[in-house]
Amino acid sequence: MSSSQAPPARVPPAVRGQHPLRRLWVYAADHRPTILWASFLSVLNKLVDLAPPFLIGAAVDVVVRGDAAWLGTTLGITDQRTQLVAIAVLSAVVWGIESLAEYGYSLAWRNLAQVVQHEARLDAYAHVQDLELAYFEDQSTGGLMSILNDDVNQLERFLDTGANHILQVLASVVFVGATFVVLVPAIAPLAFLPIPVILAGSVWFQRRLEPRYAEVRERVGLLNGILANNLGGIATIKAFSAEQREIERVADASDDYQVVNRGAIKLSSAFVPLIRIAILAGFVVTLYLGGVQALEGVLAVGTYSVLVFLTQRLLWPLTRLGEVFDDYQRAMASVRRLLDLLAVRPSIRPGTSALPDPVAGSVTFDDVHFAYASGGPVLRGVDLWVPAGETHAIVGSTGAGKSTVVKLLLRLYDPVEGRVLVDDVDVRDLAFDALRPVIGLVSQDVFLFHGTVRDNIVYGAPDAGDDAVWRAAELAEAADFVREMPDGLDTVVGERGQKLSGGQRQRLSIARALLRDPAILVLDEATSAVDNETEAAIQRSLAHVSHDRTTVVIAHRLSTVRHADRIHVLDRGRVVESGTHEDLVAGRGIYDGLWQVQTGEAAIRPVRT
Numbered sequence: 001m002s003s004s005q006a007p008p009a010r011v012p013p014a015v016r017g018q019h020p021l022r023r024l025w026v027y028a029a030d031h032r033p034t035i036l037w038a039s040f041l042s043v044l045n046k047l048v049d050l051a052p053p054f055l056i057g058a059a060v061d062v063v064v065r066g067d068a069a070w071l072g073t074t075l076g077i078t079d080q081r082t083q084l085v086a087i088a089v090l091s092a093v094v095w096g097i098e099s100l101a102e103y104g105y106s107l108a109w110r111n112l113a114q115v116v117q118h119e120a121r122l123d124a125y126a127h128v129q130d131l132e133l134a135y136f137e138d139q140s141t142g143g144l145m146s147i148l149n150d151d152v153n154q155l156e157r158f159l160d161t162g163a164n165h166i167l168q169v170l171a172s173v174v175f176v177g178a179t180f181v182v183l184v185p186a187i188a189p190l191a192f193l194p195i196p197v198i199l200a201g202s203v204w205f206q207r208r209l210e211p212r213y214a215e216v217r218e219r220v221g222l223l224n225g226i227l228a229n230n231l232g233g234i235a236t237i238k239a240f241s242a243e244q245r246e247i248e249r250v251a252d253a254s255d256d257y258q259v260v261n262r263g264a265i266k267l268s269s270a271f272v273p274l275i276r277i278a279i280l281a282g283f284v285v286t287l288y289l290g291g292v293q294a295l296e297g298v299l300a301v302g303t304y305s306v307l308v309f310l311t312q313r314l315l316w317p318l319t320r321l322g323e324v325f326d327d328y329q330r331a332m333a334s335v336r337r338l339l340d341l342l343a344v345r346p347s348i349r350p351g352t353s354a355l356p357d358p359v360a361g362s363v364t365f366d367d368v369h370f371a372y373a374s375g376g377p378v379l380r381g382v383d384l385w386v387p388a389g390e391t392h393a394i395v396g397s398t399g400a401g402k403s404t405v406v407k408l409l410l411r412l413y414d415p416v417e418g419r420v421l422v423d424d425v426d427v428r429d430l431a432f433d434a435l436r437p438v439i440g441l442v443s444q445d446v447f448l449f450h451g452t453v454r455d456n457i458v459y460g461a462p463d464a465g466d467d468a469v470w471r472a473a474e475l476a477e478a479a480d481f482v483r484e485m486p487d488g489l490d491t492v493v494g495e496r497g498q499k500l501s502g503g504q505r506q507r508l509s510i511a512r513a514l515l516r517d518p519a520i521l522v523l524d525e526a527t528s529a530v531d532n533e534t535e536a537a538i539q540r541s542l543a544h545v546s547h548d549r550t551t552v553v554i555a556h557r558l559s560t561v562r563h564a565d566r567i568h569v570l571d572r573g574r575v576v577e578s579g580t581h582e583d584l585v586a587g588r589g590i591y592d593g594l595w596q597v598q599t600g601e602a603a604i605r606p607v608r609t
Contacts, residue, residue: 020335024155027339028116038108039167045101046168050175051094053309059087105164113159121152124341132348133412134373142225147341150220151334158331165324176310183303184290194278201278202325205271209325212264213333219257226253232496271325286311348414351429359438360388360423361519361550363409368418370404378404380573381418386566388423388519391551393561395591396570402554405570406524409552410439422520440518444525446505448497453482454489456497456508460516472515475545477537478507507537514545521546524554535560558595567591 028035125148230237230246237246290307293299365384371377378401386392394402407413408420411427420427427435440460448456457472458464464472469489473479481504485491497505506526513521523542539560542551555561562581569577569584569591577589584591 020332020339023339024335027120027342031112031116034108034112038105038112038164041101041105041108042164042167043171045098045105046171047175048094048098048101050172050310051098052091053306055087055091055094056305056309059084109164110160113156116159117152117156120155120338121148124148124152124338127342127344131344131346133407134347135344137372137374140221140225140228142223142228143221144341145228146217146221146224147334147337150224151217151338154331154334155338158327162324162327162331166328169324179310180307184293184299184307194282197278198275201271201274205267205325208267209264209329210332212260212267213329214336215260216257216264216330217333217337219253219260223250223253223257226250268325283311348411350432351427352431353425353429354434355423355425355430355438359519361438362386362388362421362423363520363550363552364419364421364424365405365408366419366421368408368415368420370401370408370413370415372413378573379408379415382570382573382575384568384575386550386552388550389548390565391546391553391563393553393555393564393567394570395555395558395561395567395594397594398556400570401573402570403524406441406522406552406554409520409522410441411435437516438519440513440516440521442506442510442513442521442523442526446497446502446509448493448500448505448508450493450495452487452490452492453485453508456493457489457511457515459512464515468515469511472511473508475514476507476511477540478504478511481507503537510542518549520550520552522552522554525556526553558591558598 025032128144128148226249230250237243286307290299290304294301294304363384363386365382368379368382368384369377370379382401382405384392384394384405394405396402404413408415409422409427411420411430411432414428422430422435422438437460449459454466454469457469461468466489470479473482482488482491493499493505493508497508500508510526526542535557543563553561553564558581561567564581566578567581567584568575569589571590577584577587577591579587585595586592
């Protein structure tokens with residue numbers, strides 16, 4: 001799914017806030033036929049599973065009453081042996097149907113669980129990729145990973161077994177209740193007196209478990225966030241000898257998770273013992289009152305046997321309600337978090353326009369104002385024009401807003417006021433796959449994926465052949481060290497490229513950008529984290545590839561941009577100076593002051609701002 005596609009539309013925002021089971025029904029609309037078929041098989045299996053008590057009662061009736069038994073009076077089968085044969089054949093049929101229904105519902109529910117799990121994970125991941133960067137400012141990686149993994153897996157477990165358990169318990173209550181009302185209407189109210197108590201207790205427990213399991217899911221997300229951050233920063237942890245401190249931090253988060261989970265377990269564990277007391281009351285009532293009626297001849301012995309067996313078959317499985325509701329609440333907490341994520345609407349949506357063909361690559365910032373949600377203004381009326389084919393640099397002190405310019409050009413954020421244009425087209429009108437493929441980004445924070453050198457270079461152009469890959473590597477001055485690697489292009493770079501030096505990672509990043517042959521090349525502090533020799537090599541390659549290509553260079557080291565066609569100085573969110581290196585030095589302004597500091601010369605002349 002490309003970033004220009006609309007996010008999954010399975011969960012309309014209107015359903016947010018409704019019960020998670022209702023929201024899940026809406027989300028899984030495409031699978032409703034499978035859900036209904038699986039539910040039918042679950043109920044059928046339970047109904048057939050309750051048939052043996054009736055057959056046992058019929059067999060007892062045959063032995064006790066002979067030709068006066070139900071089979072004899074109803075079906076006209078007078079021979080007792082023939083009656084028993086009929087019961088045996090019927091038992092075999094019932095067991096066969098029960099087995100087929102169990103196989104069917106198991107297959108249906110488990111396959112449904114796998115499909116929904118797969119779709120939910122992909123939908124959530126695709127949706128996360130469609131959200132603007134501002135969304136991630138207040139989100140932790142661990143929290144999102146908890147939703148994409150733990151919560152999706154919890155949903156899968158519920159569909160795998162939990163839904164079937166709930167349906168079968170409900171089917172048992174309805175069917176057995178109807179049987180009691182028909183056979184012994186006088187005993188039925190007393191025998192079923194525990195059912196309201198059990199159901200009311202289940203609802204009571206459910207309401208108190210729901211917030212506890214919601215908190216459990218939140219604690220899991222926090223714990224996952226710490227673990228993810230620590231694994232990503234393992235080198236820093238080791239460098240500062242912080243292993244024990246981080247172990248203690250993980251232990252504290254794990255203890256918090258354990259505490260809230262223990263509270264939920266304590267409450268859910270009390271459910272079964274209390275329910276057993278109510279079950280015992282119902283069973284004793286049926287056993288005693290039914291037995292009295294059988295002794296008095298009011299109730300047939302076979303019918304009495306049916307009632308006793310049915311009571312046991314109904315009430316004892318209710319002890320699993322605690323486990324079922326426990327799984328249910330865990331699943332609903334996960335469903336709520338998953339669907340809440342899917343209900344987040346991105347504020348930055350792609351346009352529908354395309355750039356003129358061919359793309360020239362001019363860049364214009366027209367009175368651009370911008371502020372991040374968590375801070376004050378970053379850009380204050382920036383006006384900037386980069387003609388097609390020229391190399392322009394943006395310099396300034398830390399926090400001046402240089403990297404924000406790149407984010408606005410890529411439309412990772414939208415301006416609060418003003419416009420950003422490429423070839424005189426507002427980037428807000430462009431489809432993402434019309435804008436971003438024409439921009440090649442080389443960032444200071446190089447991110448390489450775990451895979452081979454080839455995988456990382458072709459990331460922006462997956463169909464590129466080896467000739468094009470080597471050509472890009474040559475332009476980036478990466479070909480020599482790639483050839484020296486054990487497996488060349490097939491060498492695995494490790495997670496985040498940890499097997500490579502900083503300069504090697506940076507050169508592969510440049511090769512990755514150049515392989516797309518972008519009309520606009522953006523270098524965001526591309527040489528700030530490399531040594532002088534590597535910087536010189538990178539500068540040589542950039543000087544070559546930026547020829548006849550629009551190039552925007554964000555730089556802190558002024559020596560790297562002194563040959564740019566034009567240099568723009570940002571200060572406190574405004575462009576305060578523009579010109580060539582020579583013009584700016586001669587102007588004795590902010591740029592000249594920075595140049596004097598970086599070249600080691602005392603800036604003794606007064607600076608005009």
